[in-house]
Amino acid sequence: MASSEEDGTVEEKENNNKKRTISTLATAWLTFYNIAMTAGWLVLAMAMMRFYIQKGTHKGLYRSIARTLKFFQTFALVEVGHCAIGIVRTSVIVTGVQVCSRIFMVWFITNSIRQIQSEESVILFLVVWTVTEITRYSYYTFNLLHHLPYFIKWARYNLFIVLYPLGVVGELMTIYAALPFVRRSGMYSMRLPNVYNVSFDYYYCLIVVMLSYIPLFPQLYFHMLRQRRKVLHGEVIVEKDD
Amino acid sequence: PTATVLDIKALFHKSYPKWYPARQSLRLDPKAKCLRDEEVLQTLPVGTTASFYFSDLGPQLTWGTVFLSECVGPLIIYLMFYFRLPFIYSPKYDFTTSKHWIVHLACMCHSFHYIKRILETMFVHRISHGTMPLRNIFKNCGYYWCTAAWMAYYINHPLYTPPYYGQQQVNTGLYIFLFCQVGNFSIHVALRNLKLPGSKAKKIPYPTKNPFTWIFWLVSCPNYTYEVGSWIGFTVMTQCVPVAFFTLVAFIQMTVWAKGKHRGYLKEFRDYPTLRSSILPFIL
Numbered sequence: 001m002a003s004s005e006e007d008g009t010v011e012e013k014e015n016n017n018k019k020r021t022i023s024t025l026a027t028a029w030l031t032f033y034n035i036a037m038t039a040g041w042l043v044l045a046m047a048m049m050r051f052y053i054q055k056g057t058h059k060g061l062y063r064s065i066a067r068t069l070k071f072f073q074t075f076a077l078v079e080v081g082h083c084a085i086g087i088v089r090t091s092v093i094v095t096g097v098q099v100c101s102r103i104f105m106v107w108f109i110t111n112s113i114r115q116i117q118s119e120e121s122v123i124l125f126l127v128v129w130t131v132t133e134i135t136r137y138s139y140y141t142f143n144l145l146h147h148l149p150y151f152i153k154w155a156r157y158n159l160f161i162v163l164y165p166l167g168v169v170g171e172l173m174t175i176y177a178a179l180p181f182v183r184r185s186g187m188y189s190m191r192l193p194n195v196y197n198v199s200f201d202y203y204y205c206l207i208v209v210m211l212s213y214i215p216l217f218p219q220l221y222f223h224m225l226r227q228r229r230k231v232l233h234g235e236v237i238v239e240k241d242d
Numbered sequence: 243p244t245a246t247v248l249d250i251k252a253l254f255h256k257s258y259p260k261w262y263p264a265r266q267s268l269r270l271d272p273k274a275k276c277l278r279d280e281e282v283l284q285t286l287p288v289g290t291t292a293s294f295y296f297s298d299l300g301p302q303l304t305w306g307t308v309f310l311s312e313c314v315g316p317l318i319i320y321l322m323f324y325f326r327l328p329f330i331y332s333p334k335y336d337f338t339t340s341k342h343w344i345v346h347l348a349c350m351c352h353s354f355h356y357i358k359r360i361l362e363t364m365f366v367h368r369i370s371h372g373t374m375p376l377r378n379i380f381k382n383c384g385y386y387w388c389t390a391a392w393m394a395y396y397i398n399h400p401l402y403t404p405p406y407y408g409q410q411q412v413n414t415g416l417y418i419f420l421f422c423q424v425g426n427f428s429i430h431v432a433l434r435n436l437k438l439p440g441s442k443a444k445k446i447p448y449p450t451k452n453p454f455t456w457i458f459w460l461v462s463c464p465n466y467t468y469e470v471g472s473w474i475g476f477t478v479m480t481q482c483v484p485v486a487f488f489t490l491v492a493f494i495q496m497t498v499w500a501k502g503k504h505r506g507y508l509k510e511f512r513d514y515p516t517l518r519s520s521i522l523p524f525i526l
Contacts, residue, residue, distance in 0.1 A: 193401035198483035 026087040031144045033078065038137040040072040045130045062110060062117040062126070069126070073106050097216075102129070104209075105171055112187065113178045121177065125170030128163045135159060157228040164224065168217055175210055182206060248279040250294065264302045264373040268294045302373035309363045312382050316390030317356040323394035324349045335400045342404050344412050348397050348480050351419055355472065358423065366430050368437050389491075393484045405481040415479025422471035428454035429465040446511055459515075460523035462507055463500040467521055470496060497521050 022030075044065055051061045076099050082088040083095045105125070110117060139156045142148040182188075188202040251263035267276045270288065272295050277286075286292065324345075328336045340346070396402065405411040432455045436445050449458040457464040473489040497520070504520035519526055 192396075192399060193403050195403055195406060195481070196483045197396045197399070197403055197481060199396075 022087045027144060030082070030087060031141060034137045034141040034144065037072065037076070038134060038141055040068070040075075041130055041133040041137065044068055044072065044126075045134065048126065048130065058120065058123045059118040062122055065126075066111070070106055070111065073102050073129075076102065105174070108188075109175060109178055113181050115181050116174060116177045119174060119177050121170045121173035123170075125167050125174065128167035128170060131159065132163050132167070153231070157224075157232055160224050160228075164221055165217075168213060172210055172213060175206055179203065179206060245283045246279065247277045247281045247283065250283070251279065254296070261296075261298060262302075265299050267297045267299050269297075270294065299375060301376040303376055303379055304373050305369045306363060306367075308374060308379050308382060309367075310360060311379060312386045313356045313359045313363065315383055315387040317353060317360070319387055319390045320349065320352050320356075320394040323391070323398040326398065326400075330395070331400060338400070340398065340400070340402065342402065344404050344480065345398060345402060347412065347416065348476070351416070351476060351479070352394075355423065355476075358427065362427070362430055366434050368434055368439070389484070389488045393482065393488060396482050396484055397480050403481075405479070411481070412479050415475045415477070418475030419472050419479060420475075422468040422475060425454040425457070426465055426468035426472065428452045429457075429468060432458075433465070444510055446507065446514060457523070458518075460518060462504040462518045462520050463496075466496040466500045467523075470521070497526060500526075 047065050047068065048061060051064050052058065055061075079088070080092060080096050080099055083090050083092045088095075110122060116122065135152065135155045139148070139152050142152055183203045186202075188200070188205075190196075190198065190200045192199050247268060248263065250268065251266050254266060255262055263279070269276055270286065270292065277294075323330060326335055326338055405415075432450055432452070433447060435450075436447055437443075447458055449456045454468075455464070457467065461467050470489070470493045473485070473492055477485045477489050500521035504518070507514050
């Protein structure tokens, strides 16, 4: 799923009376991290474009960028750490869910199931992720350096309207395409009888994952829409009191 | 002069029959904490007139009701799997019984545990909190019922594998389980005897003549300690991963509760024994 964190940096917010600043060391690390991630995803974007221009097809594109993708997407795990120690003001759970769903797609779907690597849906979500991540990380970088160009802010809070649903479609189609191969190979599954008295069927697990998009996607999408209204139009949203 | 917040809530209820007192949350300030029912009006920091802010806590259920439904569910669900009702396993196994003695033993232990809990809720526990929101019952029951079904499915499965170390392992698990069940019951009785009926005063629990309560020297919430122990015993007895998972989650949840209670004790009593930890002696 595309990332939908709130504006994560801890800086003095204009509308907020609470002032929370983080140490210089933390700022330096975060700046470095965001620059590195922007660079990484730019490299991915370049590599994908170069492959397509040279070869004219998307077959084999995944294999050519697989290592870089795995490295940078897995490295995003440190963002959960950032939230946990408080240098980024986002909920650990939200970030955790985002990063885990990405890691799940990369390691447990496209990496493990070779046969679907040449599917179009893979290219779809890769493109979506690349654009989203470049926008997001450059937004954080510029924000930390206090020089945020309006177009980056605009991009971050508007592109998702189209990209997020597209990404979800790409991911769902990929998982759906993977199902027959999972069923046939029985991968990651455990059957009875066994010493641990437990069984696990990866096939049904994937079906449950696909169904879970139904409640989760709207929640995250509307969360991003609310963030957008707040940031771009300065609207104060009155939350329903639970 | 001795009018309390509860009287205000009763008057409010008369004008608005929908919001019964347990459902009302009154505060002096929208951002302040909720006022407790027993607070006497004269002690509140207001002048001759006061404004209260009302919020609706939603439909409420008594804690007793919630506990009972949480326990009756797993009891019945486990038995459904034990008797292998249709549509659970392959039709050729319907209404058959397992040939392993351990499966019968596990059923007895599991059922005993929940029957004990039901009886305790009805006769032993003195519940000080009034009610909880309706949504909680779905959350809690959902969790307890689903994990019970998950465990029961594998233990009563026709392809169940008995524990690796055989009868020895089963017996060890059983002794741990029974020991902790008795311990858990002793603690509940001891806690009940602390509180006089109707009073909301808090007292520090101390060990009594019953050896099972001697753990109070080392632990603030031994009922949770014994509960975890029972489930560890059950896990060893059945050698089943879903049971281990349930035990782990229960341990984490009870540790959170125990730490909260422990902190509450430390805040309430200046002379609280320093040797005690919240749930595991010396460790947690």
